[in-house]
C-alpha cells in the first residue's frame with residue numbers, strides 16, 4: 024500500500040510557480056487496478072511520478088511498505104525503485120536499434136544480473152505476454168501496439184509489485200489500445216498493482232478504483248474507508 028499525506032508539488036518559485044498538486048491525501052491499494060483520471064495539465068503525471076518515487080513532493084509525506092520514502096537515502100531509494108516499480112509511458116522509450124530481447128533485458132543489466140540469466144528472464148516474460156516470435160526483431164520494426172507490449176514486458180521483467188502506466192494507449196489506435204488495457208488487467212490478475220494515468224473515460228472504466236484529478240486537487244470515492252491522518256508510521 025502506498026500512502027500520500029498532505030502532498031504538495033510546486034514547480035518553480037515566485038511569480039511563475041505552478042502548484043501541480045495541492046494537499047493530496049491518497050491510498051494506492053495493493054493488487055488493485057487504480058486509475059488517475061483528469062484533463063491535460065491537471066497534474067496526473069506529477070502524481071504518478073510521486074507515487075512511483077521518481078519525484079519527491081515539495082511538502083508532505085509518502086509512505087510505502089511502512090517506510091517513509093523522504094527518509095531514504097539516494098541508494099535506498101534506487102533499491103526501492105528497482106524492487107517495487109515498473110514504468111510504462113505513452114511514447115514507449117524503447118532503444119530502436121536494439122532487439123526486443125535486449126530492450127526487455129535492459130533493466131536487469133542495471134540490477135547487475137549476468138547475461139544468460141537476464142535473457143532467460145526476458146524470454147520468460149515475453150512468452151507470457153505472447154511476444155515470443157518478436158524476440159529477435161529490432162524495436163524499430165514493430166507496430167505501435169507491439170512496441171507498447173514490449174515496453175510493458177520491460178516494466179515487468181524485474182517482477183515489480185506495481186506497474187505505473189502514463190497514458191499507455193495515447194499513441195495507439197483503438198484496437199491496440201484495447202489490447203494494452205486487457206494486458207494491464209492481466210497484470211492485476213498476476214497479483215500486481217496497476218496505476219493507469221489517463222484522460223480517457225473509457226479506459227478508466229477498466230479500473231477498480233478511480234482517482235479524479237482537477238487542477239492538482241484529487242477526489243476518490245473509495246478513499247471514504249480510509250483515515251489517512253491515522254496512517255503511515
Ligand SMILES: Nc1ncnc2c1ncn2[C@@H]1O[C@H](COP(=O)(O)OP(=O)(O)OP(=O)(O)O)[C@@H](O)[C@H]1O
Nearest residue numbers: 034035041043061062063064065066067068069070
Ligand atoms: N517540470 C515542470 N516545470 C514546470 N511546470 C511543470 C513541470 N511539469 C509539469 N508542470 C506543470 O504542472 C501542471 C501539471 O502537469 P502534469 O504534467 O502533471 O499534468 P498532466 O495531467 O500529466 O498533463 P498531460 O495530460 O498533458 O500529460 C501543469 O500546469 C504543467 O504545466
Ligand SMILES: [Mg+2]
Nearest residue numbers: 067068069189
Ligand atoms: Mg501527463
